Amino acid sequence: MPTWTIGAVEITRIIEIEDDSMPAEVVLPDARPEAVLPIEWLQPHFITADGRLLTSIQALLVASEGKRIVIDTCLGNDKPRAVPQWNQRQGAFLDHLAAAGFPRERVDYVVCTHLHPDHVGWNTLLENGSWVPTFPNARYLFTAADWDHVSRQPVTPLGDYCGDSVRPIVDAGLADLVRPDHRITGEVRLESTPGHSPGHVSVRIVSAGEEAVVTGDLMHHPCQIARPDWCSPFDFDPQQALATRQRFLAEQAGRPVLVIGTHFATPAAGRIVDSDGGLRLETSPDK
Numbered sequence: 001m002p003t004w005t006i007g008a009v010e011i012t013r014i015i016e017i018e019d020d021s022m023p024a025e026v027v028l029p030d031a032r033p034e035a036v037l038p039i040e041w042l043q044p045h046f047i048t049a050d051g052r053l054l055t056s057i058q059a060l061l062v063a064s065e066g067k068r069i070v071i072d073t074c075l076g077n078d079k080p081r082a083v084p085q086w087n088q089r090q091g092a093f094l095d096h097l098a099a100a101g102f103p104r105e106r107v108d109y110v111v112c113t114h115l116h117p118d119h120v121g122w123n124t125l126l127e128n129g130s131w132v133p134t135f136p137n138a139r140y141l142f143t144a145a146d147w148d149h150v151s152r153q154p155v156t157p158l159g160d161y162c163g164d165s166v167r168p169i170v171d172a173g174l175a176d177l178v179r180p181d182h183r184i185t186g187e188v189r190l191e192s193t194p195g196h197s198p199g200h201v202s203v204r205i206v207s208a209g210e211e212a213v214v215t216g217d218l219m220h221h222p223c224q225i226a227r228p229d230w231c232s233p234f235d236f237d238p239q240q241a242l243a244t245r246q247r248f249l250a251e252q253a254g255r256p257v258l259v260i261g262t263h264f265a266t267p268a269a270g271r272i273v274d275s276d277g278g279l280r281l282e283t284s285p286d287k
């Protein structure tokens with residue numbers, strides 16, 4: 001059963017992790033409890049009663065024009081990572097995909113909004129000691145700018161996520177290095193939202209007069225709708241990320257666009273409305 005329906009497009013949300021374990025001081029240092037608690041609409045979905053951030057690592061499955069599209073592949077299993085919750089995971093993610101009608105052999109496209117370890121993990125899986133593509137019949141869409149950046153960078157303290165989750169896809173000939181405005185189907189296209197990474201993209205879905213957008217990491221948490229000036233230390237270019245976030249929010253505000261936050265906790269989506277001079281996320285009933 002899809003989580004959302006946008007015209008003829010069905011979107012299903014697959015959660016790998018959802019909890020309050022992501023420390024604000026790491027991902028959004030300005031979002032301290034005393035700073036987020038006054039933003040009343042963040043409770044109960046997006047912060048705890050004592051002001052800790054609730055976040056999610058999740059994939060969005062998009063069914064459009066007979067094509068199965070996976071947006072962001074989360075953390076993956078068996079990956080050596082410095083973050084304890086990310087390290088050597090043994091999750092049932094692929095079972096959840098199959099139960100949603102997305103068995104891995106039948107996925108047509110994999111979109112990585114950017115090439116960070118919490119968005120590329122299930123690109124590969126461990127088979128006989130080597131990393132092989134999880135989705136053998138898919139084209140994996142990476143922006144050329146992000147591949148250029150990540151393929152040159154030294155191994156980061158987080159782990160060799162390029163080596164175990166991105167480069168094997170390129171080596172297998174399954175990667176398409178695309179422009180940030182690449183169109184996947186008549187209903188689904190990439191949209192350039194740079195800053196968090198050089199070639200960062202969001203995904204715009206328009207069908208039968210209805211519209212949704214998957215943010216990627218142009219925001220990490222709904223508190224940035226109220227406070228777009230709160231930046232993440234993980235932004236490649238914080239000034240560009242801020243400009244992208246402000247432009248994005250201005251463009252969606254007051255419009256009937258379902259904004260699906262890649263790291264937003266359940267219900268993960270809503271419409272951006274302007275109330276009392278500030279922006280907030282107006283969520284639909286939980287699904």
Ligand SMILES: [Zn+2]
Nearest residue numbers: 116118119217
């Ligand atoms: Zn992320």
